[in-house]
Amino acid sequence: MITSLLFVSNILLGSLLIFIMLFSGRTNIRVNVYLILIIVQQISHRAFIFYISFNSLDLTLLDNYPAIFSVSLVPCMFLYSRTLLTKKINFKKDLTHFILPVTYTFFSTLFFETSHQQNSFFAFTVIGVYLFLTFREIIKSNKDSHSKDEIIKRWVYVLLIAFTVIYASAFVLKAYYGLDTREWLIDFYVIASLVWFFLFFYIFLNPIILYGKIILLRNIVVEESNSEFWKFKTIRQVDQKHLYIQTAMIDTFSDLIYKLIKLQSNDQLIKENSFTIDFLSSQLAVPKSHLIYLFNYHCLYRGNDYINLIKVLKSKRLIKAGYLEHKTIESLAQECNFNSRITFFKNFKKETGVSPSEFNVNLTV
Structure with missing residues (x-):
């Protein structure tokens, strides 16, 4: 009963994720093609296992599954991980990774009667190769000084560890029960389902996996007040002398914009500090040149204009909250760090076209 519930929960969670990725306009569907294929394979297989166990059918029906499994899932895991780490997609070249598994499955199904042991050996070989290739992509990504997307790297690590746990458990269970028996299969599917249960919840808790960082941050920015002057696409052509900064920030500029949006709404921080570009550089632990690049190419306001704008926006919030009902404009200027x-x-x-007093009067009209 518990095993059946585990299989059903896997099917439902996987189906929900596929529905979100296919029918939500915000999802990064091009990048997630392989993730969709992985989940489709996983839930279809769980449905098949559930059908077999529920009807007490013979486990020999699963004999051809290891080869089919290596065809539809393991190469997809590697290609999905590589796409995330390199940010490059080439579906035509990716097809070469399916030639050997598809050929083996085709001939073993139609022309040769391969044994359960032969299918398992082939599957474990393919799995081992692609786990190694995925690990190699992670190592290459770590050596790349421009690849700093830690959230995505962490997800690839989680995915690799999860797949390794699944197939290590298969190897151990098969060795424990013996090569000629199929008793290990149900235990293996339970372990695999538990791992997938964890992976599904990990995806739900990290929506960046579904939506992609840029798309996700764009939606966050829309919901934030006073952030409409930030643009994720460059607002002008980048000068030749700034191209090296653009390259250095390719994986971090969107995070930095979001941090600035959060920082510019911190009224206490604006009051207690000299709110300058140098201060922002120190607060965010980034080079001043990176901030200047953002102001030049991703913001509608240049450096000092941006600083003054943030102070004005704070003063508008205070006026709307009734600050001038009890205090003076001089006090408001000091509160907002104006000299x-x-x-x-x-x-x-x-910024507003009117004086602070006129702005306050207009609020009551």
């Missing part, structure tokens, strides 16, 4: 009333007045009118 003087005149500087505050000038920047406020530049």
Whole structure:
């Protein structure tokens, strides 16, 4: 009963993920093609196992599965991981990874009667090769100084460890029960289902896997107030002298934009510090040149204009909260870290078109 529930829960969670990826316009479906194929294979297999166990059918029906499994899933895991790490997709070249498994399955099914042991040996060989290839891609990614997407790397690590656990358990169980028996299969499928149960919840807890970082951050930015002046695409052509910074920030600029959006809404931080580009550089632990690059190519305001804008936005929030009902404009200017009333007045009118007093009056009209 518990085993059947585990299989059914795998089927339902996997189906839900596929539905989200196929029918949500925000999902990064091109990158997730192989993830979709992996989950489709997994839930279809769980459905088949559930059918066999529920109807107490002969386990020999699973004899050809190891080869089919290596065809449909293991190469997909490697190609999916490589796509995430390299950010490159070439579906035509990827087809070469399916030639050997498909050929073996085709001939073993139609022309030769291969044994359960032969199918298992072939499957374990293919699995071992692709686990090694995936591990090699991770090592190459770690050596790449420009690849700094830790969330995606962590997901690839989790995926590799999960697959390794599944197939290590198969190897151990097969050795324990003996090569000529199929008693190990149900125990193996239970372990595999538990691992997949964990993977499904990991995906739900990390929506970046489904949506991709840029798409996810765009939606977050839309929901954030005062962030419409940030753009994820460059707003002008990058100068030749700044191309090296663009390359260095290719995996980090979206994270940095989101951190700036969070930081610019921190009223206490704006009040207690000299809110300058140098301060932001120190607070975010990034080179000043990286911030200047963002202001030049991903923000509608340049450095000092951005700093003054953030202070004005804070003053608008305070006015809307009733600050001027009990305090003066001079006090408001100090609260927002402006050097003087005149500087505050000038920047406020530049941004809103009216003075702070007029802005306050308009709120009550």
